[in-house]
Amino acid sequence: MTDKQDTVLGTGSAMLTPSGYQVRPKVALSTCNQIVPPAASAIIGKCPYYYQPLHGEYLETVEKVSVSSAWETVKAFATSWDPWKDKEVARRLLHRREQLIAPESTDSDWSRHGNFMMRHIGCGHKPPSYYVSYGYYYCSNYGAKLYPKLSPRGKAWLKSARWFLQANMEDGLKQNMKGNQIQMNSRKPGNGSFQMTVPRYELELNDDTFKTFAFKTHPLAYLDAGLADLPDWNWDLVRIMGQPNIQEWGDARTWEQAVDCGMVVLPKMINNSDIDDPVGKALGRLLAK
Template sequence: MAENDNTNVTGVFRSFMSPAGYTQRAKADKTRCDLHVTPAADSITGTCEYYYRPLGCAYTETVEKVSTASAWQTVKAFATSWDPWTDKELVHRLLHRREQLIPPNCTDSDWSRHSNFMMRHIGCGHKPPSYYVSYGYYYCSTYGAKLKPRLSDAGKDWLDNARWYLQSNMEDGLSQNMRGNVIQMRSRKPGNGSFTMEVKQFELELVEDTFQTFAFKTHPLAYLDGGLASLPSWDLAKLTMQPNIQEWGDGRTWEQAVDSGKVVLPQMINDSDMDDPIGKALGRLMAK
């Protein structure tokens, strides 16, 4: 092996000459910091498990022990403060499956963006973006369980499509960051927007606020490409009631609502009966 070839090294051991009766083991520095983000498998893109799989107990216990009204705030606080490396059960399980979790297009049952990050950053102090656990997994699973059954067939299809576009856009941004310092993204369908963002190569996942800003910029593209503008007004009304009130304190949430509204509102005015009070109220909301 070449001197600097440490592609598959997960730890560094140092041995020294010592007396035969010396029983203390040599110390090992178990460190790994692989900045190359490997692509997700197509079969996983579009699922909530893409972001995170609650393999340990910490996340599940956090959500189950709080009321619905305070769940989002609790999950958000948990995600930003939680150090997954202190969860011994989780760490033990993932480390024993490391080789299965880091290859490109992995389909292992324990793979997620969160677990993949952990197995590429061992002992180097980097934590997975809290977005994976909080906004990504929490909203994905909550919308699927609580919102989807209340939507029309068109609304259910939109939810599935938007989820796929959200994760596909994330994959695109991560891939672009492996190649350079600029992320450029345009909607898959004409007229649904675009954005450009400068991010130092290999560091999109490493800076918490940068990663969340990037993720939020992809949301309007995914919502609109998924068919948001063509949904009936009763589905739109249910959707606008979903984001927890605490989330609207983040300017990036307002930004994505405005960007989506620029496309949704004209379509809604053309397609809906504006004598409908729900349509009127939604129109005023989206126009702000």
Template sequence: MTLSRATSAVAFAAIKTFSYTFNPWTDLKVAERLLNRREKLIPPNCTDADWSRHSNFMMRHIGCGHNPPSYYISYGYYYCSHYGKELFPDLSPAGKVWLILARKYLQINMENGLKQNMKGDVIQMASRDPNNGDFSMDVSRYKLELDHDAFKHFAFRTHPLAYLDGGIAHLPPTDLIRITMQPRLQEWGSLGTYDQVISTGWGSTKTWVGEAHDGTEYLIRRALNRLTEK
């Protein structure tokens, strides 16, 4: 059963609050199960049923007192699950491909950012299409995953690149409307960031004529703005 927007908003608020205070090591049974498979859970390409970014972080930070970024539970897991369950079945074939690719590029961008933070204090990332934008941010070396707010800010900056690289600008209007009808993704970056990306990226999209072109551009802007609406 599809949750109402109000119910989804309440559920997400509760999950977000929980994610900041949750200490995964307090569940001894889960911790023991994960530790027994530590070597398997560390590689990012692990296919074990217990692998997640959350469990992967735990296996890389044993005994140091660090907890996984709240983003992994709140925004990452919650919305990945929501869009897979609530949105994916209703999308067109092209829309389904977009959602799969967008999730893939979000993962790739996150891995790239983490790798860069292991080497230095600056993260730089660009779209696969130069017209779709780029960004740069300063984060102290090794600290990206240890700072809840910095990690969330980094993740949000990767979203416009993933959505546009996934092909959102090429989706039919029916898909864009369905995207705008999803619960608001509170705090997903600034609208200014998206407006800049959309403005530079529109020239690379397919050509529409007359009102069809204008209407589709409006829907793309509306869809992306909806994803970041506060």
């Protein structure tokens, strides 16, 4: 990394005290390192990239809720949760801090969430809630519940989409280390692009901004992974598009990524279909404009 920030966790001063004085002086420890090191290529495409489920509070809260309330629980938990309250896990991470903040770390406890924690100690910054909620929750949920139901081509798409989602996130974080502009184009022609302005080094620091950025990368990942290339009217598409929890559709950014994907997928499905559906074909031509 060419950029450097102070990583000193604290300072203290010594003074003469009586020999029987047993109270140790307290030193406030803090660090705020906004330089985001790149992830190791070996973890790109895997769910623990976002978050390693080490915290008992997370597991107890998220994994034991009912299906009907799961998403609301995860979302509320992710925005209010203070991972530092789990002292045992915090101690485990702190003892391996240097490994967890190293560029391309292959430490078994590394994740974007844990890496953020180790770069922001005592400075008041919280990891983006996206890492725990949309990132880890959906990645693991899709793997456990959606993947077994997909055809071989659908399974290949899911694996590829997971890789593109995380590769795009890495690209955006890398760009934010260099300047205030994030510009991303699809890796396949016609799958879209986006750009947004985020102050240098601050992409991870604003929870809502980070979520907006991540959502903008989703259509590129889904389409570059081959969503539009799945067989026409395949049940895979029905199962894939039906995955987001109904509560999530209250967020305009969810509709935006669905529309962006539909602009590419739907016209191709309709134009390649043998079904005589003039209304559908008209919609396809409209979206293709």
